[in-house]
């Protein structure tokens with residue numbers, strides 16, 4: 109089925125995702141009623157939900173169009189992208205091989221438990237950097253090709269231009285929804301705050317809004333080259349969608365990484381508690397907790413004003429909370445953490 113931007117798309121996500129006001133959290137941060145809202149991409153469905161569902165709609169359609177029979181991807185130990193790719197493969201009837209950084213745990217928890225239930229071929233590659241995971245995805249694809257299979261390699265986070273098309277369309281979805289909800293008085297969105305892992309979501313949104321000034325990405329420490337990757341990926345996906353390159357300068361906040369990718373911080377914990385206790389919204393320790401911490405910091409230092417129409421883009425990730433290490437962190441508040 110061709111999607112709105114003329115690329116084949118397989119519907120996998122529950123769309124549009126809700127756009128909800130966060131007036132109680134907004135009030136806590138000294139914001140006017142209606143200024144702060146949340147885009148619920150944690151509610152996309154697909155084996156627990158999250159931002160990868162929108163990317164996989166385009167990636168799976170591309171895989172099928174190319175006659176591929178196996179999705180190949182990878183990620184960190186508690187990768188949401190791995191979980192959702194395995195689910196998408198099952199839903200569309202493709203095989204799936206995933207490479208995961210780290211050692212196979214004795215007792216699977218969080219995303220790994222769901223991975224085992226979903227049943228892709230899992231290759232544990234030991235401690236690995238972002239680039240080592242990318243290399244392992246290529247390696248597994250070549251190995252499958254040599255055995256006569258037709259692999260479709262998806263980079264970490266689904267962060268190529270095809271995947272980012274999902275967020276070009278999502279930007280339009282937000283605008284439409286906002287206009288419908290606000291009626292004629294039009295306080296258009298002034299800032300979207302989103303977690304930057306691979307940066308594909310940020311790139312797609314900037315391209316879809318046609319303006320870098322509307323998106324503030326919060327670096328969670330997954331890759332060191334976001335400042336180059338996001339703008340170049342945004343130009344690439346804009347070209348693919350037939351749009352002009354987005355105006356302005358790419359905005360990425362690098363202040364919330366703490367000790368590194370997946371290592372929680374005190375600010376992340378404060379964000380998790382505020383969202384849970386003021387709004388009943390569950391954030392995750394790896395991505396959305398740090399992203400919300402970045403929003404709170406930007407509000408406190410005045411980069412977000414009391415009436416700035418701000419949308420926090422929730423990208424999912426709840427299963428990681430059920431990984432043992434994070435459960436201990438939630439209970440004890442301990443941020444003594446080693447990666």
Ligand SMILES: *Cc1c(COP(=O)(O)O)cnc(C)c1O
Pocket residue numbers: 158159160187188189264265267303304305306307308309310392395396423424425426
């Ligand atoms: C993958 C992921 C992100 C980061 O998205 P990118 O497009 O890779 O930057 C953010 N939040 C959650 C929960 C994710 O799983």
